[in-house]
Amino acid sequence: MMNRQQDQISLETTNTQALHLHTYGKLDYKHAWDMQKDIVKQIDKGLAKDTLFLLEHPPTYTIGSQRNPEHLLLSAEQLEKQGISVYEIDRGGDITYHGPGQLVGYPMLLLEGPSLDLHGYLRNLEEMMIQYLASYGIVGDRKPDFTGVWVGNEKIAAIGVKFNKCRSRRGFVTSHGFAFNIKQGIQHTGFTGIVPCGIQQFGVTSLEDVTGLTFTVEQVGQELLPHFMNVFGYPEIIHHSIS
Amino acid sequence: MSDNGLTKEITMPQLAESLVSATLNKWLKQPGEAFEAYEPICEVFTEKVVAEIPATESGVMGMHLVHEGDVVEVGKVICTYLTGAKVDASSEAAGAGEKVVNGTGAVRVGAGQHHAASISSSTEITADKLRSVAEQVGMLYNNENAPMRARLSPAVQRLASEYDVDLKNVQGSGLGGRITRKDVLQFIELRGNVTHEALKQGADVINGGLSAVVPVEMKNSQLQYQQNEEQLAGLDQSLAADASSVSLPVRSSGLHLSESPRVPHIDVERPQTVGDGEHFINVTPIRNTIATRMRQSVSEIPHAWTMIEVDVTNLVELRNKWKDEFRRKEGVNLTYLAFVLKAVVNAIKDYPIMNSVWAVDKIIVKRDVNISLSVGTEDSVMVPVIKKADQKNIAGLAREIDDLARRTREGKLTLEDMQGGTFTFNNTGSFGSIQSYPIINYPQAAIITFESIVKRPVVINDMIGVRSMANMCLSLDHRILDGVICGRFLQRVKENLESYNSDTKLY
Numbered sequence: 001m002m003n004r005q006q007d008q009i010s011l012e013t014t015n016t017q018a019l020h021l022h023t024y025g026k027l028d029y030k031h032a033w034d035m036q037k038d039i040v041k042q043i044d045k046g047l048a049k050d051t052l053f054l055l056e057h058p059p060t061y062t063i064g065s066q067r068n069p070e071h072l073l074l075s076a077e078q079l080e081k082q083g084i085s086v087y088e089i090d091r092g093g094d095i096t097y098h099g100p101g102q103l104v105g106y107p108m109l110l111l112e113g114p115s116l117d118l119h120g121y122l123r124n125l126e127e128m129m130i131q132y133l134a135s136y137g138i139v140g141d142r143k144p145d146f147t148g149v150w151v152g153n154e155k156i157a158a159i160g161v162k163f164n165k166c167r168s169r170r171g172f173v174t175s176h177g178f179a180f181n182i183k184q185g186i187q188h189t190g191f192t193g194i195v196p197c198g199i200q201q202f203g204v205t206s207l208e209d210v211t212g213l214t215f216t217v218e219q220v221g222q223e224l225l226p227h228f229m230n231v232f233g234y235p236e237i238i239h240h241s242i243s
Numbered sequence: 244m245s246d247n248g249l250t251k252e253i254t255m256p257q258l259a260e261s262l263v264s265a266t267l268n269k270w271l272k273q274p275g276e277a278f279e280a281y282e283p284i285c286e287v288f289t290e291k292v293v294a295e296i297p298a299t300e301s302g303v304m305g306m307h308l309v310h311e312g313d314v315v316e317v318g319k320v321i322c323t324y325l326t327g328a329k330v331d332a333s334s335e336a337a338g339a340g341e342k343v344v345n346g347t348g349a350v351r352v353g354a355g356q357h358h359a360a361s362i363s364s365s366t367e368i369t370a371d372k373l374r375s376v377a378e379q380v381g382m383l384y385n386n387e388n389a390p391m392r393a394r395l396s397p398a399v400q401r402l403a404s405e406y407d408v409d410l411k412n413v414q415g416s417g418l419g420g421r422i423t424r425k426d427v428l429q430f431i432e433l434r435g436n437v438t439h440e441a442l443k444q445g446a447d448v449i450n451g452g453l454s455a456v457v458p459v460e461m462k463n464s465q466l467q468y469q470q471n472e473e474q475l476a477g478l479d480q481s482l483a484a485d486a487s488s489v490s491l492p493v494r495s496s497g498l499h500l501s502e503s504p505r506v507p508h509i510d511v512e513r514p515q516t517v518g519d520g521e522h523f524i525n526v527t528p529i530r531n532t533i534a535t536r537m538r539q540s541v542s543e544i545p546h547a548w549t550m551i552e553v554d555v556t557n558l559v560e561l562r563n564k565w566k567d568e569f570r571r572k573e574g575v576n577l578t579y580l581a582f583v584l585k586a587v588v589n590a591i592k593d594y595p596i597m598n599s600v601w602a603v604d605k606i607i608v609k610r611d612v613n614i615s616l617s618v619g620t621e622d623s624v625m626v627p628v629i630k631k632a633d634q635k636n637i638a639g640l641a642r643e644i645d646d647l648a649r650r651t652r653e654g655k656l657t658l659e660d661m662q663g664g665t666f667t668f669n670n671t672g673s674f675g676s677i678q679s680y681p682i683i684n685y686p687q688a689a690i691i692t693f694e695s696i697v698k699r700p701v702v703i704n705d706m707i708g709v710r711s712m713a714n715m716c717l718s719l720d721h722r723i724l725d726g727v728i729c730g731r732f733l734q735r736v737k738e739n740l741e742s743y744n745s746d747t748k749l750y
Binding site: 131134135136137138139151152153210 | 610631635
């Protein structure tokens with residue numbers, strides 16, 4: 001009500017179907033990736049509907065399509081010693097970190113029709129988290145050249161997406177998604193081993209750092225959903241809890 | 244101090260990054276007193292916040308090496324303590340460790356008893372004897388490093404002059420026999436008792452209440468007492484006069500002592516004697532810090548001052564539109580302050596030089612905009628800090644303001660709440676002011692005030708309308724800032740405030 005932009009965006013993208021939500025708690029990166037690929041195929045074939053995964057990963061580095069090995073600052077031995085897995089994957093973006101204390105969301109949505117706007121999808125992911133931050137009194141920003149959500153000069157949420165071109169119809173199905181830093185201290189664990197997203201000059205922060213409050217990753221997942229539905233225009237959510 | 248390896252030292256901890264020194268406010272553990280690990284041993288005072296220093300392990304307090312009211316550098320030893328498996332052993336060791344303190348205490352009590360005895364039981368106690376007691380005490384000091392006796396803190400000197408105490412007669416319990424404030428207070432208390440006794444008995448004598456039952460020695464003892472007192476350099480002569488002429492007011496300066504209170508205190512609300520033209524208020528550590536900071540700011544920073552007036556009619560409407568719903572939803576008052584602060588913070592983002600510090604050979608511009616918010620309490624002003632105010636929206640600022648103001652009133656601010664401010668905002672309008680000349684919160688570059696909102700006739704397009712107007716006043720460090728930049732900055736604040744309308748988002 002207080003937020004006009006919110007209303008405008010929900011008018012732009014309106015879905016008549018429900019969003020299927022899968023929450024996993026902690027899930028291995030490879031496992032989650034395989035399941036994503038499977039659901040993307042099913043959506044392509046019309047066997048599944050728009051789906052959102054919410055989960056946490058064990059410590060993992062993923063390297064996107066802009067492969068810059070120099071942005072990984074740790075050697076193979078150091079990585080093994082710290083129990084961190086590394087995956088080279090098929091999303092956009094550079095290297096990032098996933099780990100405990102971070103909410104990871106993988107929306108697999110069918111984007112089609114005349115108003116198909118791939119960059120608009122990225123902006124909507126940002127908008128959802130910006131609105132969520134605003135509800136806690138925090139101003140989340142975009143940086144023109146860097147996808148993601150920023151608070152001041154620090155990144156609070158990373159976004160990396162793959163648009164999978166449909167085989168059985170026109171349009172795209174999205175995979176990968178966003179990683180939202182929740183717990184304080186996450187910047188000191190995983191992000192010190194890399195240059196996040198290849199951006200040298202800016203640091204990383206977390207929801208707990210910027211608000212001074214305490215959160216659980218599950219709680220943020222729950223609180224984020226209304227904003228996700230609002231921005232992407234889903235009338236309802238069908239929750240499949242799998243953890 | 245004992246060298247059996249059980250004696251350890253406690254140093255002034257680095258309570259915060261920028262801390263270089265702190266004032267020891269109060270000892271919570273006295274020499275010889277046992278404490279558990281994590282139990283607070285003393286209170287220190289810094290940046291207008293009182294913090295307790297906990298013990299790192301259990302032990303027994305040894306010597307206090309600094310006095311209440313002293314400013315202590317970080318890392319300096321503040322006290323010794325004894326640690327050991329057995330309490331008995333450690334308390335014994337404590338006795339050895341602070342021989343001076345305990346020894347002095349015993350002698351002092353002894354001396355007090357002698358005083359009392361000389362009055363009540365006509366024991367022949369001459370000034371010589373009293374002197375010899377004093378000498379014994381003196382010897383104790385002489386055995387240790389007596390030179391410390393001569394080092395008197397300002398608090399001690401002030402107290403001594405207020406109560407006309409000759410410090411030569413006060414036994415010091417501090418390091419090396421140094422005289423502490425407490426020693427002086429104890430001395431005064433002791434003297435007060437004696438005086439009281441003397442007064443009472445003197446009155447009996449004069450009123451003729453003395454019957455034959457009262458032995459004549461009593462009178463003699465009075466005289467003896469007076470003589471002793473006269474001979475004793477320490478107690479002022481008025482005491483002797485007291486004993487003989489009871490009805491006369493006693494004091495000539497400072498606190499009125501006609502009642503000989505056991506614990507000296509100053510009643511601020513009601514002057515103790517009708518006709519007194521003045522009374523005294525103790526300068527609290529907070530008051531002292533404010534005074535120091537203000538003087539430092541005014542003497543170091545060349546202040547300049549400027550003011551703008553802002554049309555806040557739309558802001559008044561906007562706030563009225565949301566205040567009830569906000570109160571219901573957030574449980575927090577949506578004050579004008581949040582809107583004004585947002586306008587100021589956004590202007591600082593456009594003119595970052597406002598957010599800086601003069602460092603002689605350079606100007607340090609701070610990246611984060613941390614707003615020090617002046618919050619008045621009954622007897623002081625606190626400036627808790629809204630950290631990273633540039634990252635908060637209006638709702639977020641409203642919550643922070645509410646939280647800080649509430650905790651200030653409840654006295655629950657932490658050291659961290661007070662630190663890191665880069666620019667100060669003072670809502671002087673809340674006391675009805677329409678114009679003020681604030682002093683910069685040292686070492687910041689500027690301070691801004693928001694004055695009362697008043698309805699005034701204003702000329703708009705050559706017509707007169709009634710608008711809600713408010714002044715904003717800015718004091719600036721003229722070493723860093725000039726009229727041009729501050730004029731632009733204030734103009735931006737004005738634009739930001741006047742561009743609020745009913746569509747402005749709170750979130």
